[in-house]
Amino acid sequence: MSPAGVIEAAPGRRPGHVPPRRTGRAAALSAGLLAGLGVLVLLTLVGIAVGSRSVPLSTVVDALTAPDGSTDHTVIRELRVPRTLLGLGVGAALGLAGALMQSLTRNPLADPGLLGINYGAALGVTVALGLLGLSDPAVYVWFAFAGAALSAVLAYALGSAGRSGASPVRLALAGVALGMVFHAAASAILRMDVATFDRMRFWLTGSLAGPTPDIAVRLAPFLIAGLVLGLLLAGPLNALALGDDAGRSLGVGVGRTRVLTAVAVTLLCGAATAAAGPLWFVGLAVPHAVRTFTGPDQRWLLPYTVVLSPVVLLGSDILGRVIAAPGEVQVGIMCAVVGAPVFILLARRRRLAAL
Amino acid sequence: MRLYGSGLTLSYDQRVVATGLDVTIPDGSFTVIIGPNACGKSTTLRALARMLKPRAGAVHLDGSVITSLPSKEVARRLGLLPQSSIVPDGITVADLVSRGRYPHQRLMRQWSKQDEVAVATAMESTGVTDLADRCVDELSGGQRQRVWLAMALAQETPILLLDEPTTFLDIAHQIEVLDLCADLHEQGRTLVAVLHDLNQACRYATHLIVMRDGRIVAEGDPTEIVTAELVQEVFDLRCEIVEDPQSGTPMIVPEARRRTRAPA
Amino acid sequence: MTVLRLGPWSVRLSPRGIAVAAAMIVVGVAVSLVALSTGEFTVPIPDIVTSVFGQGTPAAELIVGRLRAPRVVTGLVVGAAFGLSGAILQSLTRNPLGSPDFLGFTAGASTGGILAVVSGGSAWQIAGGSLLGCVASALLVYGLAFRGGVQSYRLVLVGIGVGAVLVSVDWYLLTRANINDAASAGTWITGSLSGRGWDHAIPVACALLLLLPVCALISRPLRMMEMGDDAARAAGIGVEKVRAAAVVTGVLLCGVATAAAGPVIFVAMAAPQLARRLSRSPGVTMIASALMGAVLLVTADLAAQRLFAPVQLPVGIMTAAIGGTYLVFMLRKERR
Numbered sequence: 001m002s003p004a005g006v007i008e009a010a011p012g013r014r015p016g017h018v019p020p021r022r023t024g025r026a027a028a029l030s031a032g033l034l035a036g037l038g039v040l041v042l043l044t045l046v047g048i049a050v051g052s053r054s055v056p057l058s059t060v061v062d063a064l065t066a067p068d069g070s071t072d073h074t075v076i077r078e079l080r081v082p083r084t085l086l087g088l089g090v091g092a093a094l095g096l097a098g099a100l101m102q103s104l105t106r107n108p109l110a111d112p113g114l115l116g117i118n119y120g121a122a123l124g125v126t127v128a129l130g131l132l133g134l135s136d137p138a139v140y141v142w143f144a145f146a147g148a149a150l151s152a153v154l155a156y157a158l159g160s161a162g163r164s165g166a167s168p169v170r171l172a173l174a175g176v177a178l179g180m181v182f183h184a185a186a187s188a189i190l191r192m193d194v195a196t197f198d199r200m201r202f203w204l205t206g207s208l209a210g211p212t213p214d215i216a217v218r219l220a221p222f223l224i225a226g227l228v229l230g231l232l233l234a235g236p237l238n239a240l241a242l243g244d245d246a247g248r249s250l251g252v253g254v255g256r257t258r259v260l261t262a263v264a265v266t267l268l269c270g271a272a273t274a275a276a277g278p279l280w281f282v283g284l285a286v287p288h289a290v291r292t293f294t295g296p297d298q299r300w301l302l303p304y305t306v307v308l309s310p311v312v313l314l315g316s317d318i319l320g321r322v323i324a325a326p327g328e329v330q331v332g333i334m335c336a337v338v339g340a341p342v343f344i345l346l347a348r349r350r351r352l353a354a355l
Numbered sequence: 356m357r358l359y360g361s362g363l364t365l366s367y368d369q370r371v372v373a374t375g376l377d378v379t380i381p382d383g384s385f386t387v388i389i390g391p392n393a394c395g396k397s398t399t400l401r402a403l404a405r406m407l408k409p410r411a412g413a414v415h416l417d418g419s420v421i422t423s424l425p426s427k428e429v430a431r432r433l434g435l436l437p438q439s440s441i442v443p444d445g446i447t448v449a450d451l452v453s454r455g456r457y458p459h460q461r462l463m464r465q466w467s468k469q470d471e472v473a474v475a476t477a478m479e480s481t482g483v484t485d486l487a488d489r490c491v492d493e494l495s496g497g498q499r500q501r502v503w504l505a506m507a508l509a510q511e512t513p514i515l516l517l518d519e520p521t522t523f524l525d526i527a528h529q530i531e532v533l534d535l536c537a538d539l540h541e542q543g544r545t546l547v548a549v550l551h552d553l554n555q556a557c558r559y560a561t562h563l564i565v566m567r568d569g570r571i572v573a574e575g576d577p578t579e580i581v582t583a584e585l586v587q588e589v590f591d592l593r594c595e596i597v598e599d600p601q602s603g604t605p606m607i608v609p610e611a612r613r614r615t616r617a618p619a
Numbered sequence: 620m621t622v623l624r625l626g627p628w629s630v631r632l633s634p635r636g637i638a639v640a641a642a643m644i645v646v647g648v649a650v651s652l653v654a655l656s657t658g659e660f661t662v663p664i665p666d667i668v669t670s671v672f673g674q675g676t677p678a679a680e681l682i683v684g685r686l687r688a689p690r691v692v693t694g695l696v697v698g699a700a701f702g703l704s705g706a707i708l709q710s711l712t713r714n715p716l717g718s719p720d721f722l723g724f725t726a727g728a729s730t731g732g733i734l735a736v737v738s739g740g741s742a743w744q745i746a747g748g749s750l751l752g753c754v755a756s757a758l759l760v761y762g763l764a765f766r767g768g769v770q771s772y773r774l775v776l777v778g779i780g781v782g783a784v785l786v787s788v789d790w791y792l793l794t795r796a797n798i799n800d801a802a803s804a805g806t807w808i809t810g811s812l813s814g815r816g817w818d819h820a821i822p823v824a825c826a827l828l829l830l831l832p833v834c835a836l837i838s839r840p841l842r843m844m845e846m847g848d849d850a851a852r853a854a855g856i857g858v859e860k861v862r863a864a865a866v867v868t869g870v871l872l873c874g875v876a877t878a879a880a881g882p883v884i885f886v887a888m889a890a891p892q893l894a895r896r897l898s899r900s901p902g903v904t905m906i907a908s909a910l911m912g913a914v915l916l917v918t919a920d921l922a923a924q925r926l927f928a929p930v931q932l933p934v935g936i937m938t939a940a941i942g943g944t945y946l947v948f949m950l951r952k953e954r955r
């Protein structure tokens with residue numbers, strides 16, 4: 001129940017305990033971040049190479065640097081590259097959104113999928129596509145933003161209703177319940193038209209195949225805006241982690257930080273969902289894993305999350321394409337299968353009992 | 356002795372709290388268990404109340420191993436006021452107190468005349484009769500604790516265990532609850548309580564059990580066992596023992612860092 | 620509370636609770652009669668009565684006896700089973716949202732059912748598949764949440780996690796299937812009562828009859844457990860045993876109900892809470908929840924059939940709408 005309990009649930013974070021600043025640690029963390037970036041670049045190339053028709057990495061490099069118009073190069077430039085870029089953007093967005101939400105609500109279970117925010121965004125998209133016939137991603141993404149913002153507010157209000165206030169379990173249940181309502185509404189709308197249902201059912205499961213190939217480009221401005229805004233909030237969120245009063249006494253604008261964080265989360269979740277459908281658990285699993293070696297410092301936690309979340313998402317996507325070749329298992333399913341065990345492990349931890 | 360534990364090894368998961376612990380509750384006593392944080396006092400109480408199964412050793416009630424008795428049978432002899440209980444939404448005081456009668460009820464004997472009398476008496480002696488129809492949510496902390504106590508009383512057990520009954524209460528309500536406990540003890544019940552405040556323990560206990568690191572350091576009448584050395588040994592606190600001007604029991608006055616206040 | 624005493628026996632009853640139960644029975648009967656008599660062909664209510672006793676016109680007997688009555692009865696028993704299941708699990712998790720819908724049980728039933736649908740199974744195989752799926756998911760949730768005993772919050776969280784995986788699996792199956800199978804499985808996972816016959820209603824009715832005594836037995840210990848495990852143990856309750864019995868009962872009820880009608884969401888969540896608010900009792904009550912579930916489901920089914928006629932909506936969409944409304948209502952109520 002108490003905020004202190006929530007803080008305890010994060011490993012290595014003790015109230016009133018400031019980790020000693022050591023240059024060695026900072027150097028190690030910087031090196032780690034670079035290594036993570038390296039892995040990400042490598043995985044990006046692998047993601048482009050692997051598919052129903054796999055090509056050697058050298059061909060990938062050729063296609064990117066000197067395209068010759070061959071089938072391989074066309075497939076790479078027109079299908080694989082957009083898909084992989086989409087994975088990069090969506091992964092980074094969802095991971096960062098999860099980390100920001102966990103920090104803002106001091107709730108270890110906060111995740112854009114679990115709290116129903118992605119389903120809210122998906123409902124927004126479905127309304128735009130299915131009822132209003134809008135098909136430009138840069139237009140319907142605004143419906144996703146509206147849906148995401150609405151469901152975030154509703155989930156938090158529902159989860160903190162009642163005497164005991166917002167506990168992680170209440171919030172999770174409220175989010176799941178809302179998510180089910182949104183999902184039922186979205187499927188009802190989609191089912192009215194078989195053609196739309198057939199096209200969108202992959203998206204509604206969460207897929208990087210993308211409703212249109214250029215979607216990554218169309219949504220890039222929103223994703224980048226959300227990422228930059230989110231990363232800039234690391235400092236103020238660090239101060240707020242000690243409690244609103246402590247944050248205020250450290251000179252942080254508490255209200256402003258909250259609003260900006262909410263804006264960042266809405267941008268990230270809305271754009272990611274518009275692009276790849278409602279995904280679960282990336283935003284939950286990655287920040288928790290990262291926290292085990294960065295500790296609670298948002299200035300390390302957020303960049304690491306931004307780098308490693310796409311690694312997980314792209315990795316899941318590649319795995320989904322490999323195990324079901326020549327078809328694919330949608331990345332949404334892979335994320336649930338990879339992320340849910342992390343969530344269950346978290347739930348089994350005794351510390352949470354104090355919440 | 357109706358209630359005692361012998362050779363108890365107590366643990367949560369892998370963390371062992373106590374090994375080979377012998378603890379005896381004198382009949383008709385108001386026993387208070389005290390000790391620094393994490394000394395195992397609540398764990399010991401929970402083991403005595405069969406909330407925690409000892410890894411080795413056994414708790415005995417009236418000559419039988421407590422786990423061998425039917426749980427409902429135990430509940431008619433031994434009651435527990437747990438440290439944290441949940442108030443169901445919208446429950447009234449009377450309803451909550453009457454739930455204490457559970458061990459005396461059957462599917463087809465849900466509300467006998469005895470149940471009614473026991474609940475009325477329990478509410479009377481804790482002074483919550485006037486609150487009977489109020490919602491428990493609306494009550495103050497002190498009132499709420501009295502309601503929980505009334506529920507434990509309605510169970511009508513000769514032995515009553517209380518796990519930190521005064522936490523989260525202000526000083527006036529702490530004294531109120533402890534006075535109530537003293538009354539209950541005078542009516543002939545055996546009481547066992549875990550308390551934090553050493554002075555309150557000395558004042559109310561007829562039998563004091565002092566624990567540290569999962570073992571009993573001293574036990575007996577507080578006036579006989581509480582010394583400055585004991586407090587130093589158990590709490591690592593230098594202090595002076597004076598006589599409580601009100602009750603004549605030992606009172607602990609922690610040593611000041613400066614003997615006298617520096618002149619302003 | 621009034622007390623009825625007879626010799627050594629005594630029973631506690633709340634007058635308001637009895638009034639609410641009676642009112643729900645009246646509403647349930649009224650809605651059922653409307654559902655039986657109206658539709659494409661109107662059958663007057665006296666004819667319904669005669670055809671139930673085999674004395675009606677052949678047309679009335681066909682429409683009422685073969686088509687409408689099984690559907691209404693299936694709705695009633697499935698609704699009651701969902702209501703009871705929700706009441707038990709909400710009491711267990713001490714949370715109004717702790718219903719089988721969110722704990723992975725309904726999701727497990729869906730997965731089992733969809734597996735049967737996409738592999739072209741018969742109605743019986745679909746029912747069996749969803750019952751199996753429900754039980755298997757419950758075992759999984761309970762097993763994963765077990766750590767020297769099961770605590771309610773852990774049950775909820777593990778249930779959510781398992782549910783998420785299963786929902787993903789459902790969607791995977793739907794996307795892998797050809798579009799026709801996918802569409803029919805899609806209707807099935809929304810939950811529907813259309814085309815239900817006596818062989819759907821009877822197993823649920825039997826399960827209700829068998830499990831009602833268990834519900835009666837565990838209802839009082841469950842009420843004690845709402846005050847926390849320690850308080851219940853102190854009162855002499857074998858907490859783990861009661862919890863296991865409650866989970867088994869809740870899961871079986873949810874499983875047979877889902878087998879008959881598909882995973883109709885939100886009935887199990889809303890029914891116990893609505894019943895509780897109407898009868899103003901602290902905590903959920905079993906009988907009232909079962910009655911409320913039955914009333915909710917037949918009413919929702921009637922609305923799904925008639926509201927947009929001739930378009931027939933699956934009842935699951937109606938109950939989802941009811942669930943959404945209820946969540947908003949809950950929000951307003953608790954915000955005060």
